[in-house]
Amino acid sequence: GLAQAYAGQNELAKAIQALQDELKRTPGSVGLRQVLAQVAMSSGKYDIAIEQFKQLAAAAPASIEIQRALAAAYKAQGNATAAIGILEAAVQRDPLHGAASLDLAHALLSAGRVDDAKLQYRRLLKIQPNNPNALNDLSYLMADSGENLDEALVLAQSGAQFATEPSLKTSLSDTLGWIYLKKHMYDRALQTFQSLVNANPGHMTFRYHLGTTLYQMGNKTKAKAELEAALAATTKSDDEPKIRELLARI
Numbered sequence: 001g002l003a004q005a006y007a008g009q010n011e012l013a014k015a016i017q018a019l020q021d022e023l024k025r026t027p028g029s030v031g032l033r034q035v036l037a038q039v040a041m042s043s044g045k046y047d048i049a050i051e052q053f054k055q056l057a058a059a060a061p062a063s064i065e066i067q068r069a070l071a072a073a074y075k076a077q078g079n080a081t082a083a084i085g086i087l088e089a090a091v092q093r094d095p096l097h098g099a100a101s102l103d104l105a106h107a108l109l110s111a112g113r114v115d116d117a118k119l120q121y122r123r124l125l126k127i128q129p130n131n132p133n134a135l136n137d138l139s140y141l142m143a144d145s146g147e148n149l150d151e152a153l154v155l156a157q158s159g160a161q162f163a164t165e166p167s168l169k170t171s172l173s174d175t176l177g178w179i180y181l182k183k184h185m186y187d188r189a190l191q192t193f194q195s196l197v198n199a200n201p202g203h204m205t206f207r208y209h210l211g212t213t214l215y216q217m218g219n220k221t222k223a224k225a226e227l228e229a230a231l232a233a234t235t236k237s238d239d240e241p242k243i244r245e246l247l248a249r250i
Helices: 002-008 012-025 030-042 046-059 064-077 080-093 098-110 114-127 132-145 149-162 166-182 186-199 204-216 220-231 240-249
Strands: none
Touching (some): 002 012, 012 030, 030 064, 046 064, 064 098, 098 114, 132 166, 149 166, 166 186, 166 204, 186 204, 204 220, 204 240, 220 240
């Protein structure tokens, strides 16, 4: 309770210290370790979180959820290799665990192993063909590489049908727009991205996609304005180098 009070006041260092002190007195408390790991993750103390999740995993080796949490801590620390190894073992142990399979695909993608990530998404879709996250991610990767755009469109449309979370629905709209652009369906792409930017004016990726569409449609003046607005956006993404590269061509 004291640790949660500290955390509520954003005094995370005090929360961690209080939990560590209590764990010295009661090292067998699973609840304390779980809270310490969560607070450590929130405060960016990934080494502490990893150590706690390791001990929790040792106490409950069959728990896929703890393995997922440990992998997430490694991934946040920047150790994608460790995260992938943990998730591969978890998926091997339970091939039908959709969340772990999705985590593995994300970890592979973050490590730059795009082809492996695509394969993992396809494996997941074999057991969960209506998984909207996998449908969205795979179709976007396919569109980004210009690979089988007709299939990518079908996957994205299917994902939009099954998505329920507002943020995922928005992401799928962006994916559909990107596919329209790659298929040279410029009017539909423009309509999609303009709607997304109107609803999310501070989103870097949406403005980048709108700017790219305008550029390909030959409207370089508006494209430049959108790309500059993308660089000034509050919601950042990994698209910044692509934005600067496109701006340099205008």
